[in-house]
Amino acid sequence: MKNSKHVVITGAGSGLGASMAVKYNELGNHVTLIGRTKEKLEQVAKTFKSSNYSIYPLDVSLFSDVKKVFSKIVKDVGPIDILINNAGVGYFDLAENITEDQINQMIDINLKGTIFCTQQVLPLMKDRNSGSIINIISTAGVEVKVDESVYCASKFGIRAFTESIIKELEDNDIHIHGIYMGGMNTHFWGDELQDESETGLMDPDDIADIIIFNTEKRANMNIPKIIIKNH
Numbered sequence: 065m066k067n068s069k070h071v072v073i074t075g076a077g078s079g080l081g082a083s084m085a086v087k088y089n090e091l092g093n094h095v096t097l098i099g100r101t102k103e104k105l106e107q108v109a110k111t112f113k114s115s116n117y118s119i120y121p122l123d124v125s126l127f128s129d130v131k132k133v134f135s136k137i138v139k140d141v142g143p144i145d146i147l148i149n150n151a152g153v154g155y156f157d158l159a160e161n162i163t164e165d166q167i168n169q170m171i172d173i174n175l176k177g178t179i180f181c182t183q184q185v186l187p188l189m190k191d192r193n194s195g196s197i198i199n200i201i202s203t204a205g206v207e208v209k210v211d212e213s214v215y216c217a218s219k220f221g222i223r224a225f226t227e228s229i230i231k232e233l234e235d236n237d238i239h240i241h242g243i244y245m246g247g248m249n250t251h252f253w254g255d256e257l258q259d260e261s262e263t264g265l266m267d268p269d270d271i272a273d274i275i276i277f278n279t280e281k282r283a284n285m286n287i288p289k290i291i292i293k294n295h
Contacts, residue, residue, distance in 0.1 A: 069145035149198070203245060
């Protein structure tokens with residue numbers, strides 16, 4: 065990237081969020097890491113080549129906390145150029161077996177968390193007529209799957225929200241991107257990483273490269289949807 069940006073990433077403590085954080089830091093940007101566990105964010109930051117970063121523990125499902133933390137981020141670091149809504153959780157079972165707590169977590173973190181964080185950056189981005197919002201959605205937002213009814217519901221919700229704000233911002237120079245990717249080799253699927261050659265899961269570093277390259281701002285161009293499927 066030609067100029068340093070302020071990049072805020074939710075769910076930055078592991079997986080794709082951590083991969084993007086490392087790569088954006090390598091590109092010379094100030095990276096603000098957001099996640100529920102401060103220790104995980106600190107572990108990611110230890111792998112950075114540059115000390116140009118900030119850490120803010122936050123549960124994105126809590127509106128009042130989101131509002132307070134984002135206000136502090138802007139005050140401490142400055143305006144947000146790129147928001148990456150990556151925080152997410154998934155529970156997979158037949159519809160009748162999914163617990164109330166699991167349902168609440170998927171709707172609260174995946175859908176409401178994305179909405180809450182987006183709401184905090186839109187006013188300033190509109191004032192500056194500049195900025196990018198990247199919503200990490202998953203292919204569960206474009207096609208339904210067995211044992212993923214509520215997970216898909218949350219992701220279809222993010223897709224609808226993303227496509228709606230694209231329409232709202234048609235007259236602004238703010239870029240909104242929906243990222244729809246298949247299964248990645250991350251701890252999302254359990255404590256142990258899988259054998260990619262056996263499972264067909266994708267490397268989050270590869271996904272991060274694709275996202276960063278395709279969402280870089282270019283004159284007279286916007287890429288509202290990126291679909292990355294397992295081979």
